[in-house]
Amino acid sequence: MKSFKNILIIGLFTVGLSTFYSCNKLDLKPSDTIDPEKAYRNLDDIDMAIKGAYAGMTYTLIGNSVVVSDEAIYPLENTVGNVSAYRWQYTASSSSVTSAFGEYYVVIDRANRALAGLEKLEKVDADTKKHYQGELLAVRAFAHVELLRAYAASYEPTALGIPYMLKSEIGHPPRKTVAEVISLVQKDINEALSLIGDEEAVYRFSKTGLYALQARAALYAKDWPLAIAASSKVIAAKPLADRTSFPKIWSDESSDEVVFSLRRTAADLPKEDDSPAEGPIGALFFRQDGEIALYTPSNKLIALFDKNKDIRFGSYILDDPNRGAGKQQYLIGKYLGRKEADATAGLVDVKLFRTGEMYLIRAEANTETNKLNEANSDLNVLRKARIQDYQNQVIASKDELIDAILAERYKELAFEGHRFFDLKRRKMPIRRGPQDAVNTAGALLLESTKAQYNFPIPADEIFVNKNMVQNPGYTK
């Protein structure tokens, strides 16, 4: 009996004491999600994180530029959309023109986190590490350029730019000036150029892609020599497409002259309602459900093309006279989808940089630096590639040449997210043609002095970021 008791007492204490060992068991780790320690263990993880950053890049700004510029009509058949952005009625609370703000900071944050994770990796292949660092810096610079194009109060060096995020942080960053942003962008690009490898890529940033970005940033910064130097590198590396392959670019059958595009496959489409993924880019302009054209090419733009000889007309604009009464005949043809039988309508890669743009950047920079011959030559080379039986032209006046380059940009880069920002760059008003007046409710002219000439910073951001300043003319 006595020994039984002793055993019990010992047992009692053993049970009690055994739990003392559990003190360290408070260090539990989640198993349903990946914690920061496991997010960037090796270069493969970093590769996955870089893809995550590309996955965050959206076509929102492409859509915005089409809707608010003079590229498109809001046709009568579109009874399912919201016309307010088209009529320049947006405020800081309108998600239409403010959503890209958050979207590109998502990209930046993903890049910054991956950069920090990459920094900690030792004993990995040094070249790959450097290449990834370069690629991530390129992504970061690109995203900031996109934000700057959309949300800067103007492109003057002293104007309000955007916060530049050099690391992942939850804070209240203030807006930097345009000049400051540009200088940080060029710094990131230069550093990236020194790190990134030479392998070619279309769906990710390559050296050529970086030069293209550098050229575009220089264009917005009016840094003409840099614009010429950088665009020349791209032109040398990636020649223009010929007229056979040019139409194939838009159904992803050819990647000629495509410097950088966002790869989009059926697997990338959103599967659930709350998915962070985007639908096909074509859905911006055409709704398959009910076959409703949401936005169609403006008559002002159509009129500029030589319909028979300009390869761009047939590639950019779909002429479908059989759509029936009350339906638009001309549709945006750039984003119809791939040609395969089971292809998702409207699903194509999102082209962000092409050689065509590089010629136009160089032409503009040459004009601005009074190299009119070189400028004329660039313009003629491009037109010759696009237009059948094209005869070279020489424009002698600098102003006329600038006008001709802008008009060429209007055509060449139609529906690619440039028109609105090109006009903003030149402080020119948005002027819709009288033939495009349908559904505008009188919104035919947007002067550069109007608040809506610059997109607003999202109201939510003003609300939570005490250092954030709104663009002029918007309340809150």
Added chain:
Amino acid sequence: MHAQALLTLALSLNLAPTIAKTGSKSISFANYGNSFVLLQQTIRGKVLDEKGQGIGGVTVRNLTAGTTAQSTSDGNFSITAKQGDQLEFSSVGYDRQSNTFSGSGPLTIVLANKSTVLEDVTVTGYTNYSKKQSANVSTTVKAKDLEQVPMASVDQMLQGRVPGMSVMASSGQPGATASVVIRGIGSINGISDPLYVIDGIPIATSELKNFSANDFESVNVLRDATGKSLYGSRGSNGVIVITTKKGKSGQLTVNFNSQYGLSKLTRPKFQMMNTQQRLQFEEELGAFVDPDNNEGIGPGWTYSPKNPDVAGGTSAYKARAAQILDSLRGINVDWRDYFFRNGKFMDQQVNVSGGGEHVRFYSSAGYYKQDGVAIRSGLDRYTLKNNVDFDKGKLSGGVNVTLGYTNSKFTEGVGASRVGSSMASVYYALPYEYPYAPDGTLIHFGNEDDYFILDQREGSAGLERLLNSSSSSELFNTNVGLNLNYQLLPTLKVHTRLGIDYNTTTGQDYINPDSYYGSRDRDPTLGGKGLFAEDNLRSTNVISTTGLTYQNTFDEKHNLELSAYFEYLYRRNRAFGYKGYGIDSRLPENPNGVTVSPTYLPAILGGRTKYALASYMALGRYTYDNRYSLTASYRYDGSSRVAEANRWHGFYSFGANWNIKEEEFLKSNEFIQGLSLRASYGTTASTINGDFNYLATFRKDITYGGETAIRPYDPGNPNYDWEYVDEFNAGFDMELFPSKRLRIAMDYYNKITKNMFFDQPISLTSGFLDRKLPLSTGKMRNRGLEMSLSGDVIKREDWGVTLGVNASYNKNTILYLSDALTEVLDGDTRIMRVGLPYGTYYAPEWAGVNPQTGDAQYYNRDGSITTEYDETSQAVTKSGSMFPKWVGGFNTTVRWKNLSLDALFAFVSDVSRWNNEDFYNENSGYMTSNQSIRMLTDRWKQPGDNTILQRIDVSREYTSKDIQDASFLRLRNVNLVYQFPKTLFGDQKVIKGARIFFQGQNLLTWTSWRGLDPENSEGISRFNYPAPRTYTAGFSVNF
């Protein structure tokens, strides 16, 4: 390191015999420390019960010497002992007592009756302090009020019984849990449910329905810091300590309880139109939808003689139109008949209890079956309970085992407003919609083109879903507790407790592939061929508590009790589930019916999570002369749910109690039989919702170019900390009249939640678009008063009337949000604003209908009236809050001879809810569906009309009239019991007692609320499952 501290404490207590062995109940300090020889002597004595009668058959043991003796029938005994020997007295039916022999006899020993001390002791799970010796505020609900209540979940039974506690059912679904809030809501992001502990094992609220309240001896609700701080970081919402029934020494008792009953649907205040009214309504509106094409909202206009198309038609067409209207008038469907029913109820329980001197047991088996008033819903429960406790010498302990199995079946579309949701269809459906064709075929959206249909088929759509789907959930739990206590020294006891709760929940959903509901290629039936989904959650919970308790009295006046514990709690959850599509209807409700192919790609779901909490505790009580008591507690908690920097934190409490009755000046007062004052202060924290909230997380749920990519998902918060609650309490207890006929208790509390989390949006530059960061910058206060009063109005042999009232008032105020915010919207209809209560509604004020124009009018913030609606600029906070200010109840027991009647009323006041049903039922935007009668009778029709509802073409907006007073008074339970007189059973030994009873639950409700049921924990009322009214009759027999 913490372990060491505890061990040191244990050792110091162990190795100090001079302290440990000193004194005990009756004998003064002996010269034990000196080692001179003591004389062995035969001592005599007498054992008495509390009434002074001698007790025979008492075992008297000299634990030191190992000798034993028995008392004679008059209670006398003799045994050999020497000074300092430990004597123990035990007898069936009495509390064991042990004394140290002082060296002089004869002894008089008084044994207390066993288990009669419940009322005077506060069971907290760690301490059993006498009520008069602690500042603890708690309310005990006893078995009598829990047995045979026709509800499956014990939380719902507590409504109206406990001051300061609001109990709101979440649904009328049998077995549904209630939202229980003690002393006001103290957390926004955290959990506001109290902690439930059954025999020392914490239980998830969702598991409560698996326990039969028939097995509960008592439910004790701890409300102030002295009780809650014992639970540290889990305690701030209050703790509900449940003790199950234990066997009593003595004869074997068999008890059989049985009851049967019926549940009925309660009726709301609004009434939908019948066919007559609906057709008149349609006719009145005329060509409302499209005047150009003469299109109205239904056949009431299409075939009306007033319709120009009919009036100008051929006589054959006129006759046809009249005939159609006539046949529609012949149909008048009350859609409740198709979706609701009278639910059957049954509760059977048998329990056996008894025991010998050293081992006692209580065993029970129960079956509970309740059909819901909504078709398809119901609950079946089987429970098995076995408690064994034992004591032998210095060792005592017990084993508690509970097995429970519940199968809950659910109805379709509760709380949803979409067309097709069954619960909403009841009200959307037109009264002239008859669901079936003459051949019995249900006519629904899928086949309506084959029939001549003049209605919207919204009722049939809901019915089609209801009949072609099923949803159920099985919960199985095993709950095992083992506790051992060893009296190491007369003053020192070691305890250890090990509890394991293992439960599995298996949910199942099925949609018939051959139905229209199952044929649509969209969520939830991807591929358009039904659905079979199953999910399984396994939860393992382990709790281990080990500690020491030291208790001693010095100089007869200084009573000290000290305890130290170590506790470890661990929980692991594993979840797995799948959704299968392409169902073969020959294999319904079975995974084998699932097709796996690219078209029917099943989805796999699941997860794993775990949680651990380690704690060190030190508790103490000191009582001087039974008059002044001080209690203190300290608990040092470490939780895996908190960021490493803030992982360990201490929680403490202090309490003081003054038992004034024991003072000389009151001792002999006949009128005041009891009076004590108390005050306490302490800290706790509220339970964190989620196991890894503090961690930044990443997900692999995105792709680039079809290749898997990774993204940061949650920003994480390295400063993640507890939400701390500081609480002060002051109160008193009073018992008046010689027989303590009137009992009053009152408490004031002030509870402040600091470091309160609430979701704050973060700058988009952080890279998170829609993630809100729970930042702990908020501060909230709950302040209130609790009162309870009970009295024996009549207390005679044959007659008795008792009355009890309890009420509490709570004022909640948000004190602080953050540096940047003084207000933030809380969902669509509420706002969190500094200075206002949490849950405050935010809506434009309704200014009535303009009698001249019929326009809807709203107040601008400056008080002017406008017909322009603008929520942003007009919303104000004048509509109250979703959390009540007043809650309480009153009960009465009337006893006459063998008949007794118990009635319990519960009330809630100063509470508002958003009645979303009105928005659908009185809205011209939804007029093709059925509408409330008010749309016909109280609608503005012509200038001068003073009406409730606006002109038919004026759009219906969300305003203050949708936020309605949800106060109610409810006759919660009435129970009429007849106890058969003992004489009836005569001399036969089989039946010892029997009673029959009739019971009614939710019999009457007084409220001005217009929606389905005022009692619902959801702030929004939108086609919820209303609480049923239940009538039962049953009997109970003792063998």
